[in-house]
Amino acid sequence: MKKSQFKLDTLQMRFLLSKKVNGIKEITLESYRKIFMNFEHQTEKPMDYDNLLEQTADFFYKINWYSDMAFNNQRAHLNCYFNFLIEEEILKANPIKELKITRRKEDDQPKPTCIEELEALLAVIPSYSYVGKRDRTMILLMADTGIRPAEVVRLKVDHVDLQKGYIFLTKDITKTKKDRITPISDEVKNSLVSLREIVLSQWENKDHLFLTEDGEEMETHVLRNNMKRYSKLAGVKVTPYQLRHFFGTEYLRHEGNLLYLQKVMGHSNLNTTKKYIQIDENDLLRSHRTASPIKGLIRKKNTDNQRLRIRNKDNITI
Template sequence: MNNNSSNIETMNVALIQQFQRYLQSERHYSPHTVRNYLFELSRIQRLLEHATPWQQLSTEQLQAVLSRLHRKGLSARSIALTLSAMKQFYRFLQREELVINDPSVTLTAPKQAKPLPKNLDADSIHHLMEIDTDSAIAVRDKAIMELFYSSGIRLAELSALDQSSFDDDLTQVRVLGKGNKTRIVPVGKMAREAISHWLRLRNNINCEDNALFVTHQGRRLAHRSIQARINKWGQQQGVSAKVHPHKLRHSFATHMLESSADLRAVQELLGHANLSTTQVYTSLDFQHLAKVYDGAHPRAKRTKEK
């Protein structure tokens, strides 16, 4: 390393040390965040092709660093952290009037893949529902779980249901969804039977209002209580994954798509405003859809060997 490169490196390190003091004393960032930012800035320096003062780096040079990290196999999340450290550092240099233009301002992090929703397979759902309905609470909880899986409604939607939300034969339920939008959702046979059983017992409880699902004191069942009860049954039934209302909703959506492949219909049932929200479920059942394609498409079928 020649003297010029050594001097540049010394100046760059000094700026990073000033940045460290700024994060600690003025921004009061956690030690963990400070360490992460300092590590990322040091890594950027190592990946530069030539020793260059921070104040003279171009957007193209910084983009080249991010590209090298991508080629090294770093995840989108890791690269996003590198970019965050870079942007924070240049904001600091601007604050100190050490740079006029921020070369990082137009840089963007690669899109991070959204984690796919988790769902229970049909066997796990069947096992979860096979609970002993030897008490009114168990009957109520079974009706709750059956309705979640049968209709794919949200936790808040289920908690807000009244007895009058259903038609006379319980085949449909009127749900008030996000944005105060009402939709009609079908109710399956198993859910209808479970709800009917619960209603016969609910009539013996002195209830405060017309709420469908109530405590034994007659009060509308709260969100947290519903979550806790479903998790309790999941544990008791030996379901390996943690069970919660959203997982039953995910399972409903996934199994509907596997059987019908009708994305628009599932969108309506779930109450999604945008189809793109529903499309996340298409990633879950790709293997199933691929098998259907291989078995159905004329140009996908293999000819038998003679």
């Protein structure tokens, strides 16, 4: 569904106005707008208040594959809106409660994809189309930097400094409302340059980095749905947040600095970053080979013995 086709209905606008009057931040209002749009996108029709129970059931069936966090976010926002409709006497009961759609228990441990699944995913993305090149670049960028999916779709050309090799995420697009810098690899930089050339050849005066095939701003649900489609083709399951988790775990696995990772990923609390420390058998073996104190002791002993043999050979008194 094209972004230009979606319009808030009268009740949705009244709801957002009431939230705004009560001091809700603009980023939260935008979250509601996007969820209303996703509801229409998933159910393929505007919100039908006469058949909202059935439509709500269809919506949650369609997003059942979402991560626990994303699922709960959609549920919480819609639950608030449905309660508003009850207060306005538009509904008699909340469809979420009638359908017994409960909040999922979130596992706060990272669930990264693996390199093999990522390679399989990239292999099925068509390289001959703009959408394919765009999606491939977005996936590589998330895996390379750990940037959140909602931050990816908000990126503008001015956020990227190709000469210095980093992206400057301004507080107006970050989840934490704080500026941060995230370096990018040369491979991702080249992919961004190539994609930008295509954008400039098709559309003028577009400041967003990633656009729909119609030249409109991207939405998070488009990225999610495309990755779901690619995952199905590849026979794997890779979500946007798994790419973020992939970056975090691989960064530390390759001896990246924990404090640097906290800055790059935009974590307010270091304990959140520490959850990305995942150690498997190979990690332990590799680390032990490098850091074993006995290895150093034996090496020193062998060196001392070698010196002793040389000196005895030359009749040097020790």
